[in-house]
Amino acid sequence: xxxxxxxxLAAHSSDVRAVSSPSDxxxxxxxxxxxxxxxxxxxxxxxxxxxxxxxAGSRYVNAITYVPxxxxxxxxxxxxxxxxxxxxxxxxxxxxxEPAYSLLGHTENVCALHATASGVIISGSWDRTARxxxxxxxxxxxxxxxQSVWAVLAVDDDTFITGSADKSIKSWNQHKCIRxxxxxxxAVRGLALLPDLGFASCSNDSEIRVWTTxxxxxYTLSGHTSFVYSLSVLPNGDIVSGGEDRSVRVWRDGECxxxxxxxxxxxxxxSSMPNGDIVSGxxxxxxxxxxxxxxxxxxxxxxKKYDDLIASQALPTQEVGDVKKSDLPxxxxxxxxxxxxxxxxxxxNGDKVEAHQWDSASSSWQKVGxxxxxxxxxxxxxxxxxxxxxxxxxxxxxxxxxxxLPYNAxxxxxxxxxxxxxxxxxxxxxxxxxxxxxxxxxxxxxxxxNEFVDPYTxxxxxTASASSVPTGGSMSYADPxxxxxxxxxxxxQPPAPASVLQVAKTSxxxxxxxxxxxxxxxxxxxxxxxQLDDAFRHEISTSSLALYxxxxxxxxxxxxFLTLATGTPTDMPPASITFAHIETVVQVxxxxxxxxxxxxxxxxxxxxxxxxxxxxxxxxxxxxFRALLNAAEWNEPWQAPIQKPRETNTLLALRALANxxxxxSPLGGGVWVSEILPQVANAPYEMLNKSHRVTxxxxxxxxxxxxxxxxxxxxxxxLHVALLLRILKTETADAETVYRAAVALxxxxxxxxxxxxxxxxxxxxxxxxxxxxxxxxxxxxxxxxVVEEIKGFM
Numbered sequence: 001x002x003x004x005x006x007x008x009l010a011a012h013s014s015d016v017r018a019v020s021s022p023s024d025x026x027x028x029x030x031x032x033x034x035x036x037x038x039x040x041x042x043x044x045x046x047x048x049x050x051x052x053x054x055x056a057g058s059r060y061v062n063a064i065t066y067v068p069x070x071x072x073x074x075x076x077x078x079x080x081x082x083x084x085x086x087x088x089x090x091x092x093x094x095x096x097x098e099p100a101y102s103l104l105g106h107t108e109n110v111c112a113l114h115a116t117a118s119g120v121i122i123s124g125s126w127d128r129t130a131r132x133x134x135x136x137x138x139x140x141x142x143x144x145x146x147q148s149v150w151a152v153l154a155v156d157d158d159t160f161i162t163g164s165a166d167k168s169i170k171s172w173n174q175h176k177c178i179r180x181x182x183x184x185x186x187a188v189r190g191l192a193l194l195p196d197l198g199f200a201s202c203s204n205d206s207e208i209r210v211w212t213t214x215x216x217x218x219y220t221l222s223g224h225t226s227f228v229y230s231l232s233v234l235p236n237g238d239i240v241s242g243g244e245d246r247s248v249r250v251w252r253d254g255e256c257x258x259x260x261x262x263x264x265x266x267x268x269x270x271s272s273m274p275n276g277d278i279v280s281g282x283x284x285x286x287x288x289x290x291x292x293x294x295x296x297x298x299x300x301x302x303x304k305k306y307d308d309l310i311a312s313q314a315l316p317t318q319e320v321g322d323v324k325k326s327d328l329p330x331x332x333x334x335x336x337x338x339x340x341x342x343x344x345x346x347x348x349n350g351d352k353v354e355a356h357q358w359d360s361a362s363s364s365w366q367k368v369g370x371x372x373x374x375x376x377x378x379x380x381x382x383x384x385x386x387x388x389x390x391x392x393x394x395x396x397x398x399x400x401x402x403x404x405l406p407y408n409a410x411x412x413x414x415x416x417x418x419x420x421x422x423x424x425x426x427x428x429x430x431x432x433x434x435x436x437x438x439x440x441x442x443x444x445x446x447x448x449x450n451e452f453v454d455p456y457t458x459x460x461x462x463t464a465s466a467s468s469v470p471t472g473g474s475m476s477y478a479d480p481x482x483x484x485x486x487x488x489x490x491x492x493q494p495p496a497p498a499s500v501l502q503v504a505k506t507s508x509x510x511x512x513x514x515x516x517x518x519x520x521x522x523x524x525x526x527x528x529x530x531q532l533d534d535a536f537r538h539e540i541s542t543s544s545l546a547l548y549x550x551x552x553x554x555x556x557x558x559x560x561f562l563t564l565a566t567g568t569p570t571d572m573p574p575a576s577i578t579f580a581h582i583e584t585v586v587q588v589x590x591x592x593x594x595x596x597x598x599x600x601x602x603x604x605x606x607x608x609x610x611x612x613x614x615x616x617x618x619x620x621x622x623x624x625f626r627a628l629l630n631a632a633e634w635n636e637p638w639q640a641p642i643q644k645p646r647e648t649n650t651l652l653a654l655r656a657l658a659n660x661x662x663x664x665s666p667l668g669g670g671v672w673v674s675e676i677l678p679q680v681a682n683a684p685y686e687m688l689n690k691s692h693r694v695t696x697x698x699x700x701x702x703x704x705x706x707x708x709x710x711x712x713x714x715x716x717x718x719l720h721v722a723l724l725l726r727i728l729k730t731e732t733a734d735a736e737t738v739y740r741a742a743v744a745l746x747x748x749x750x751x752x753x754x755x756x757x758x759x760x761x762x763x764x765x766x767x768x769x770x771x772x773x774x775x776x777x778x779x780x781x782x783x784x785x786v787v788e789e790i791k792g793f794m
Contacts, residue, residue, distance in 0.1 A: 002258055002361025003250065003278060005298050005306050006291035009039050011050050016281030018113075021271040022066040026092070027279055028078055029287045030064035036080045038092060039287070044275055045296065048289070052078075054090045056099055059083035065113040066092075067121065073100070079121060081110030087123055089136060101136040112152045120157045124149035130162045132175075140175035153191040153199065161199060163188030169201055171213065181215050192231035192239065200239055202228035208241055208251070223249055223256045223342055232272040240278050242267030246313075248280050248290070249342070258361050259342035260290055261368050263309045311367035328353060334365045344368070393782055394420075394437070402782060404736065405438070413438040425519060509746040509789045514662045514702050517655035517695070518609040520602070522563040529555070529599040532592075545591055554584040558607060565610045577611040582624050589631040595645040597631050601652040604628055609659030621672035625660060628653040629679050638687045647689065654680075654695040661702035667710035669703060674716045677703075681719060685726055690734050693727070697740035700724055704747035711755055721748060721763065728770040735778050742774060742786045749793035764794055 012031040020028040024044040030036045038051035060083045067077040073091040077100070081087045087103035087110055090096075103121075112124030121133040130142040130149045134157075142149075142162060151163030160172045169181035169188055186204035193199050198212040206228055208221035226244035233239055239251040248260040248267055264284035271279040277291045291297060298306075328348045338345070338358025345356050345365065356365040393402040403424050407416045417434035421427070537546040547555070558581045585604050589597055604624070607614060615624045629635070632653040633646050642650070657676065661669055680696070688696065703720055706712065712720070727741040745767070752759065759767070768791070775787040 001292045001294055002359065003260055003290040003292050004294075004303060005288065006277060006296045007048050007289035007298070009048055009050070009287035009289070010285070011037050011053075012285040012287075014285055015266070015268060015283045016285060016287055017060070017062045017268050018064040019269045019271045019279045019281040019287060020064050020066050021273040021277075021279045022068075022076070024273055024275045024277075026066070027271075027273075027287060027289070028064050028066060029281055030061040030080055030082070031281075031285065032060040032062075033285070034058055034061060034082075036061050036064055036078060036090075038078060040093070052090075052093055054078055054080060054088070054099075055097065056080060056086065056088040056090075056102075057082070057084040060109075062109065062111050063113040063123070065115045065121065067115050067119045068117055070119070077119075079113055079115065081106075081113050081123055081125075083109045085110060085125070087113070087121070087133070103131075103133055103136060103138070105131055105138055105141070108148075111148065111150055114152050114154045116154045116157055118157055120154055122152045122154045122160050122162075124152040124162060128164075130160065130172075132160060140172075142170075142172050142175060142177070144170055144177045144180075147187075150187060150189050151191040151201070153193060155193060155199075161191055163191050163201055167203075169211075179213075179215055181211060183209060183217060186227075189227065189229045190231040190241075192233045194233060194237070194239075200231050200233070202231050202241055202243075204228070206243070208239065210239075219254050221251050221254065221256070223259075229267065230269045232270045232278070234272045234278075235274060235276050240270050240272055242270040242280055247342070248278060250278075256341045258359070259357060261310050261357065261366070262288070263306075263313055307366065311369065313369040337363065338365065391780070392438075404780075405434070407438055425517070427519065509743065509786065509793075510704075510708055510750040511701075511743050511747060512705055512708055514705050515698050515740075516609050516659050516662065517605060517698075518566070518659060520562070520566055520606055522559060522566055522606070525599050525602055526559045526563075529559075529603070532596045532599065536592075536596075545593075547588065551584050551588060554581050555588075555603075557581065558585075558603065562603075562606050562610060566606070577607065577614040579614055579617060579620050581611075582607060582615050582620065586624065586627040589627055594631075594633060594649065598645070598648050598652060601628060601631055601649055601656065605652055605656040605659060608656040609662070612660070612662065612664045616666075619671070621660065621670050622675050625657055625672055625676045626679070628656050629676065634679055634683065638684050640687060642687060642689075647692075650683075650688075651691050651695060654692060654699060658695060658699040658702055661699070661706055665706055669706040669712055669716075673703065673706075674713045677716055677719055677723075681723055685730050690737070693731065693734060693737045694740065696723075697727055697737045697744065700727075701740045701744040701747070704744035704751070707751040708747055711751075711757075717748075721745070721767075724748070725766060725770045728774045731774075732777055735780055735783065738774050738778050739780070739783055739786065742771065742783060742790065745771070746786055746790050746793070749790060753793055759794075768794060 009027065009029070012029065012033050012035070014032040016029050016031050018030040025041050027039040027048060028036065029039070034055065034057065036054040039048040040051045041048045061080050062083065063081040065079045067079055067089070069076045075092040078090045078092050079087060080090070085106045085108060087106070088099035089101040089103065090099050106123065106125040106127055106129070108126035110123055110125050113121065115121045122130055123133070124130045126148040128145050128147060128149060130152050131138060132140040132142065142160065145162065145164035145166050145168065147165035149162050149164050153161040155161060158174050161169060162172070163169045165187040167182070167184050167186060167188065170177050171179045184201065184203040184205050184207070188201055188203050190202040191199060194210065198210065198218065200208055200210045202208045204227040206222070206224045206226055208228060208231065210218045210221070212218060221239070224241065224243045224245050224247070228241050228243040230242045231239060238257070240248060241251065242248045244266050246262050246265055246267065248262065248270055249256050250258040262280065262282050264282035266283035267280050268283065269281040273279065277289055277296065280288050280290070282288070297303065328346055330348050333345060333347050334356060338360070341358060341360040343358040347354055347356065352370055354367055355369050357368045359366045390407045392405040392407070394405045405416070405420045413435040414431065416438055417431050420434055421430060533547045536542040558577055561576055585600060585607065588600050592600065615621045632649040634650070634653070657680070660672070680699070700720060700723055707717070724741050724745045727737060728745070731738050771787045771790050775784055
């Protein structure tokens with residue numbers, strides 16, 4: 001029999017992030033509403049009722065598991081973990097509000113929990129460790145992953161498996177790592193034990209892999225169309241998975257046997273009951289139970305109500321395919337059976353386009369939603385190679401080129417707003433403002449209530465609240481290379497003024513306002529830098545790399561200054577940074593290996609932007625910026641693929657150079673520009689990724705702003721134009737890079753006109769050809785406007 005709805009458990013007011021079902025009569029759920037809830041029933045055929053509500057703090061509860069009964073807790077324990085970093089242990093069905101035990105040790109969000117039948121607990125955290133707890137005391141700390149540990153599995157009391165955002169899986173015997181499994185191409189999100197076979201893993205790469213304990217992949221299960229968050233195994237050996245594509249899927253003998261669609265975007269968690277029923281927890285805040293036993297199904301009218309709820313959902317065309325409405329068949333197409341479970345077919349029903357999914361269990365097509373804004377309606381716009389219903393030009397500040405904000409009618413405004421802020425490295429404190437801007441300028445269609453971007457993965461849901469937005473003007477993000485300290489080196493735009501977010505008017509050249517990359521989480525940067533130093537210091541082979549006392553003193557002074565500068569930009573502290581601080585940064589860069597340089601280069605990025613007077617002496621800027629390029633291995637051979645450390649260091653070095661050109665720059669930009677720009681030009685453009693390219697375009701844009709103030713060295717000016725033309729001729733994918741380069745070229749031509757510099761005929765012809773080619777490749781109005789203005793200067 002197919003799985004059908006058996007129970008709907010509604011009590012949570014936000015996403016249900018974790019579920020556990022240790023018996024046929026107990027279900028446990030954990031939610032972002034800061035609570036965990038137990039659901040109980042007197043017998044497997046009776047309805048569930050809400051039991052105890054467990055509150056241990058005011059932050060998200062993201063993980064839950066169950067520890068069997070002990071004399072102190074005859075019904076067992078509920079174990080929860082979340083953003084407050086504490087693992088709390090509550091007696092099940094107890095009247096006490098305080099936990100019986102609080103397990104301390106993790107330093108960041110606890111996002112995974114599992115326990116053995118004997119009560120051994122394993123936890124996974126953002127702090128890149130897993131911890132094993134015996135008798136509610138720490139037994140082992142499992143270190144080895146390079147990023148957050150998002151999945152844990154206790155095989156027995158001494159054998160454990162962990163999965164991480166570093167894309168790897170590790171098996172452990174007590175505290176020793178005995179094997180590393182690689183194969184997933186994105187973060188590992190869930191693990192499940194397959195008795196007598198091995199285990200299964202799921203990932204953000206949308207795949208499920210089944211492994212032997214020796215590290216061999218037995219088979220791969222493909223079918224989910226987005227992130228797969230959670231796994232469980234039914235008593236008969238079938239695998240159950242839940243993910244970002246609104247579905248729970250049942251896998252039997254290597255094939256998808258059933259797709260259970262949910263009326264919510266994210267199925268965060270799944271669990272199996274001993275009787276074979278499936279429990280799911282979703283982004284709509286509801287826990288659901290599905291059963292393959294007809295006697296446990298809800299009545300027929302409730303089944304129909306649930307099916308109608310699924311059918312009433314509005315689906316974006318991206319989820320179901322891209323075809324013209326006029327090419328779609330009518331309802332008669334549903335008379336032909338599907339080829340596999342989960343197959344989606346779009347059909348015309350009058351003026352509507354419906355999506356139907358093949359349910360092999362019932363051998364019928366089930367409507368799963370109405371398709372919103374099917375292709376062919378004439379409203380789709382391209383941005384970065386993808387189609388959107390709207391692509392807004394957004395002004396964030398007078399005189400600054402507008403930014404692109406793409407949005408789909410079926411998308412939640414907060415999801416689009418968070419993506420926009422992340423893409424432009426703007427603070428999350430503007431999330432509500434951007435979301436309201438979208439709502440005011442569109443007629444949004446919501447798929448479900450309160451869908452936000454996930455602060456853990458950055459990929460699905462996020463809510464701006466006191467608990468999720470740090471104070472002090474900086475945000476905590478994931479480190480770009482190791483994931484440590486939740487720290488992203490490098491940000492771009494300054495905070496948007498609170499009242500100027502609006503649909504942009506036509507841009508007019510010249511644009512005189514410099515762009516910078518000055519936002520940062522300095523305390524996290526500080527922690528990462530000294531974490532690396534501590535690792536060097538405690539290894540004999542690397543102790544010579546450790547910081548010297550005088551270096552620590554000067555770095556501390558620099559970090560203290562930058563903490564104040566980034567936290568209170570309207571009340572800048574007195575300048576206290578000198579070239580001695582710059583020299584210290586250069587010395588450390590020359591000594592530390594490539595893979596550990598990134599926090600030091602990131603520190604240099606901020607010093608470049610906030611302390612231009614510190615390197616204003618003769619040749620000081622040249623020494624400083626040459627050291628940054630050397631640290632990024634700029635003059636080494638460029639071979640694909642670029643290794644991750646070099647990729648990160650290159651980005652940060654480019655951002656530091658861009659920060660070196662500002663309103664405070666000397667006329668002509670300074671001697672360093674003439675010496676450093678030729679080195680920058682040596683990098684093969686095709687080897688640079690999107691972030692590199694847009695940063696390079698920003699550097700060249702800032703140099704064009706310098707040229708608006710005063711002429712620069714003639715040879716440097718020629719190279720500047722040559723680099724801009726290289727971008728306009730070569731770039732085929734990123735409109736933002738082309739736009740910044742085009743504006744920079746327009747600024748340059750504007751300055752030449754003011755300074756009565758006539759372009760040589762060959763250069764003028766090359767410019768015409770380059771901007772014409774860019775306007776053909778990129779049809780965005782803002783680019784077309786700038787191209788026309790450039791032609792006007794010719």
